[in-house]
Amino acid sequence: MTHMHVAGSVHADVASPSPTWLTVPADVNSLDRELWSTTVTRNEQGALEVGGVSVVELAQQQGTALYVLDEEDFRARATSFRQAFDGWDVYYAGKAFLTRSIAGWVHDLGLCMDVCTSGELVTALEGGMDPERIGMHGNNKSVDELRLALSSGVGRVIVDSLDEIDRIEQLCRELDCTARVMVRVTPGVEAHTHEYIATAHEDQKFGFSITNGAAMVAMVRCFSSPVIDLVGVHSHIGSQIFDTGGFEVAARRTMKLLAQFQQATGHVLPELDLGGGFGIAYTCQDTPSTPSQLAHDLTEIVELEARARNLSVPHLSIEPGRAIVGPTTLALYTVGTVKPVDLDGGAQRVYVSVDGGMSDNIRPALYAAEYSAVLANRRSQRSAVLCRVVGKHCEGGDIVVRDVYLPADVRPGDLIAVPGSGAYSRSMASNYNHVPRPSVVSVRDGTCHTLLRRETIDDLLALDAGAVVTRVDR
Numbered sequence: 001m002t003h004m005h006v007a008g009s010v011h012a013d014v015a016s017p018s019p020t021w022l023t024v025p026a027d028v029n030s031l032d033r034e035l036w037s038t039t040v041t042r043n044e045q046g047a048l049e050v051g052g053v054s055v056v057e058l059a060q061q062q063g064t065a066l067y068v069l070d071e072e073d074f075r076a077r078a079t080s081f082r083q084a085f086d087g088w089d090v091y092y093a094g095k096a097f098l099t100r101s102i103a104g105w106v107h108d109l110g111l112c113m114d115v116c117t118s119g120e121l122v123t124a125l126e127g128g129m130d131p132e133r134i135g136m137h138g139n140n141k142s143v144d145e146l147r148l149a150l151s152s153g154v155g156r157v158i159v160d161s162l163d164e165i166d167r168i169e170q171l172c173r174e175l176d177c178t179a180r181v182m183v184r185v186t187p188g189v190e191a192h193t194h195e196y197i198a199t200a201h202e203d204q205k206f207g208f209s210i211t212n213g214a215a216m217v218a219m220v221r222c223f224s225s226p227v228i229d230l231v232g233v234h235s236h237i238g239s240q241i242f243d244t245g246g247f248e249v250a251a252r253r254t255m256k257l258l259a260q261f262q263q264a265t266g267h268v269l270p271e272l273d274l275g276g277g278f279g280i281a282y283t284c285q286d287t288p289s290t291p292s293q294l295a296h297d298l299t300e301i302v303e304l305e306a307r308a309r310n311l312s313v314p315h316l317s318i319e320p321g322r323a324i325v326g327p328t329t330l331a332l333y334t335v336g337t338v339k340p341v342d343l344d345g346g347a348q349r350v351y352v353s354v355d356g357g358m359s360d361n362i363r364p365a366l367y368a369a370e371y372s373a374v375l376a377n378r379r380s381q382r383s384a385v386l387c388r389v390v391g392k393h394c395e396g397g398d399i400v401v402r403d404v405y406l407p408a409d410v411r412p413g414d415l416i417a418v419p420g421s422g423a424y425s426r427s428m429a430s431n432y433n434h435v436p437r438p439s440v441v442s443v444r445d446g447t448c449h450t451l452l453r454r455e456t457i458d459d460l461l462a463l464d465a466g467a468v469v470t471r472v473d474r
């Protein structure tokens with residue numbers, strides 16, 4: 001896709017430069033409630049307000065690019081998952097976005113948390129997360145990471161390879177402990193999402209295949225270890241998934257696996273984790289489920305399978321990341337340049353360049369992810385024009401919002417807000433072009449708190465060691 005023929009890509013856009021799903025808004029100032037966190041409104045001056053704070057004020061105080069997290073919205077989404085999945089364990093997937101404050105909220109709200117590196121684990125613990133409620137993931141956990149997880153007393157380690165099982169056994173002997181373990185399995189589901197975020201088909205790096213028997217081998221291997229307490233199996237089919245069909249297949253195949261394990265060993269594994277991946281609305285094309293719909297559907301699926309196989313319903317867990325934090329946050333940018341570009345056939349596209357881009361949101365470049373945006377500092381009476389919001393980086397693919405209608409008078413100095421920027425934006429941010437990463441603030445009841453401060457060029461220079469001599473011992 002990156003090798004598009006130059007003429008080809010332009011010609012493909014000629015007939016209609018706007019994608020078919022995108023329609024000209026009746027009111028270019030309106031907000032699609034599905035896309036924005038609950039406290040976002042447009043105030044009397046026409047500026048967006050979130051958590052009772054105007055984005056104009058935030059931009060003046062904090063600078064842009066800036067991520068603004070709506071704390072009330074985060075708490076409400078986390079709570080609604082916990083309440084809807086009553087009797088289940090809800091693990092917040094820390095990789096979506098994690099700071100010590102977030103870990104503290106997740107702990108206080110009664111959720112559990114997934115981490116997959118030492119960095120995430122330490123952040124979760126430092127934030128006050130109860131280790132018992134932490135699950136440790138990862139397909140290549142180092143010995144040090146496993147040692148830290150086991151010695152901190154994490155509630156479970158989700159194992160992903162036979163090499164890892166060996167490492168865990170050795171560490172348990174070293175630390176004189178037992179490890180509570182789940183086996184990550186691939187149920188062979190083709191989830192309807194981008195290839196890079198689909199994780200349950202066979203030909204990828206995660207998990208043990210159910211189909212070829214590898215999962216059963218790993219389970220028996222764990223079960224027969226005196227230092228490993230095998231509690232169940234784990235399946236995560238991918239991310240940004242909208243239909244429950246994939247979960248249904250995953251539940252069927254994992255329940256069958258639990259039944260086969262029971263027949264082979266006489267032992268009932270008590271737990272099943274169905275992973276995360278619940279989709280959110282980035283644009284008006286997306287139609288996410290509510291937590292209660294999901295809870296209803298997934299419970300029904302598992303209960304049906306249990307009845308069909310004469311199994312008791314296992315203790316269940318899920319791992320939403322994006323669906324909790326994604327919609328809580330808007331990314332705020334300042335417009336730097338506005339450049340109309342003539343397309344063949346007389347159409348025009350307006351390139352609106354902002355003070356951020358692929359360094360603070362890699363998802364459009366990585367997955368061709370779609371977003372939407374609005375003019376955030378004022379209302380406009382002008383008509384809508386087709387725009388592409390782009391960043392400041394040295395890449396043609398440095399796109400923030402590929403297709404969006406913005407008012408025709410959008411100009412340098414305006415603020416642009418992009419909803420749905422809470423998950424996998426700051427957490428995947430880079431320093432490409434030596435751009436310091438933006439800060440993340442949380443807003444609530446008219447006050448603003450810094451969760452992550454803005455990086456500075458001095459921060460970047462502090463890592464630049466010059467040319468320190470490293471002695472090599474022979």
Ligand SMILES: *Cc1c(COP(=O)(O)O)cnc(C)c1O
Pocket residue numbers: 093095096114137236238239240275276277278319320321322323423
């Ligand atoms: C990434 C991940 C999640 C969370 O995915 P979301 O799409 O953010 O809900 C849950 N479980 C595992 C194992 C993951 O790798």
